[in-house]
Amino acid sequence: MALRRYTRSVDGTIPVQALLYNDEELLASQDGVGIYDGSQKSSEHQNGTVHVTTHRLFYVDAQRSEENSFEMALSFINMTEYYAGLLRSSAKVTCHLAGTPVTLGPTEQDGAHAQFDSWECEVCAYRNPPGLSPAAARICALCGVPRTAVQTPVTSVPSSHLSSSLPSSALASSTSLLARSHSSSGHQMPAIACPACTFLNYPSLRTCEICSTELPSPKGEFRSAPSSRPISPDADDDDVQNKMIKVSFRKGGDKPFYAVLKRSLRNKAWEGGGVGTTPAFDTNRMSSDKRNAVGMSGISGILRTVETSTKGRENHMKDALQDLEALMVKAKDMVKLAAELNEKLTVATAAAASSSSSTSVGSSTLSLATQPEEATFIRSSLSQLGVQISNTSVTLDMMKDERKWFDELARELARILQGPPNLSGHGDTVTGGMMKDRGIIALDEVWGGWNRARGVALIPPSTFLQVIPHLSSHTNPTIRHRAFTSGLNVLHTQPNTQAAFGARLSGFLMMSGPKTTMDISAEEELTVSLVAEMIDAVEQDGGVCRDDSGAAITGGGSGTGVELRWWANLFVGYIWDGQE
Amino acid sequence: MALTTHTTPSGFLLPSIHSAPPFFTEQPNPTTQSIATEQWIRLILTYARHRKLFILRVEDAEAAESDWAEILRNERINRKMTPGHLCNIMVAMADKNLAIYEPPKQKRSILVYWRLPEEWAEVLYEWVVDSGQLNTIMTFYEITDPLVESALTNIPVPLLRKAIGILGKTGRAQMIAIADGEGVRFLAKSK
Known part of the structure; x- marks a missing residue:
């Protein structure tokens, strides 16, 4: 039954505080509780106090505290359930248990008490005080090195055994182990012959008794010991009933207690952060590499850890770089694909233009049904992706002299801005590119777009500014550069020159009355800040004048919404028509 | 609009x-x-x-x-x-x-100066001639606040002084210090 297998009886007459390990802490207590072993009431534990600590769960019986009290390590609990209670049934906390239970043989009891011995660390010679929890006692409190590897072969035995490191207790535990394994399997362990002096050593020794040479590990025997031992009925063939206990709260206090229990379980204070905490871990290590187990202690252990983490980091880095490389390869494919698509589109449109009546073009994968609008749409999508350039980008090493280089760059930039050169002759329409629907575009956007389109061999701003003056001779309709007084630089087409805009603005204001900057930006379909710049420039020329609502008698001032309205310049040409 | x-x-x-x-x-x-x-x-x-x-x-x-x-x-x-x-x-x-x-x-x-000081000087002299007050000594008050309202009613004293100054340059007016302030005597045109 779960209660018998997972718990260990304690003398309940001793106060709980005195039962704790040095690094253990009492978290909560609740009296008036009963214990269920599985689903049955455990008749001996029906009225008592339950204590939860960072490591263990204590039950101290109220009537017969000496016989019926017990403790249970929290590490056995793998799941808890909470039942709030209904009518006469009281609230319960169910603990599902797992792991290798403790058998309460006499040797185990001895072993358990062995942990209250003090021991000296082999590495730093620190004398560790007794009274720590099993996990903490396995590690030197000063330097963090686990206790000597001599004891590690017995790690498969419940952890309390590990604690014995003094020669006498080590011998005792070894003999007890030997005796048990002898009785269980009927198999005598052979003495180990020293490879140097041939002395037959006692099987549990790791180094030769005579010459201190390291001994080969006693193959198989120790590892077979745990599996052949009769203790611990296998966890798998238990039914669920046997693997849980319930704590029934007859006098309430269930909720705070459960909260404390949950927190304590989450913190896992019993794991202590040491090596070799779980028996399984140590057994694996032992069987895989004996030297490894020896190396786990001392400086070499630290060095090994450093080495492992370095290796791990290296691997991660290598993986990441490989990913990056793969991505680059893929990107190249993408660009190529887009370029092909573009070429096919060109062929398709050309074919469509030449033979408007024909219904199909054989080789092209794109059917000729692709309408020009669709083709342009795909193209514009491509340009938004920034992969519009059909041939490779122009770089300096491709050109002989600088002047020609700038010319080539200007030609390339013209294609970015206006799409491929217009062959049909009427040059007023821009077929594509960044300026397809816009007459004016900020310089930084052009630069960004161009570099996005190039993808490789990016153009520095200085070169970009040198290319701009060449642009007008390669664009049709001409694209010009303009710098506003605020320092904003734009590229613009003919309808957006200052004169043209000023005339258009004056006309607009004349036709539809005074307008705010917002209204004008909506009319021009340009950003407000850009329009504000343009209007300022027009105002500089005297094309418009302003009406500030700060001059209003009522209302007005800042914060009232509309602050500035633009008027056509009514001062120019005004003739006095007032009183003479 | x-x-x-x-x-x-x-x-x-x-x-x-x-x-x-x-x-x-x-x-x-x-x-x-x-x-x-x-x-x-x-x-x-x-x-x-x-x-x-x-x-x-x-x-x-x-x-x-x-x-x-x-x-x-x-x-x-x-x-x-x-x-x-x-x-x-x-x-x-x-x-x-x-x-x-x-x-x-x-x-x-x-x-x-909706009239320039020179213009005011002419206006002043005309008024003095028209009202027959040549060669009499007048206080500023008599000019700025005459019994019969004139073009010079309420003219600020600094402006009046300026106009008299202009007339004085051409010998048509003379500033005179009197007991309780200043006075002016307008003279006939010398030419």
């Missing part, structure tokens, strides 16, 4: 530009602003002549009951002259010798 002229309750014909809101805003463009200032100066001088106003203060831009409210405010378009704007116009008037700071050495109020 067609701008129209407007006649004020005092019978003054406001120019059409007075009903354009931008007229009340100071224009950043110097060229545009110079036109606006020109129109303002003309408006101020015309109105001053109409109402016989001499002193214009920056504070007049704020006060709804000031003598200048008819031109400095336009309730129909909800616009008024801002003090800063008015101040700049006053500076421009002083620079063009169409006004002087009165009292001097400050810029908050001006004496508007």
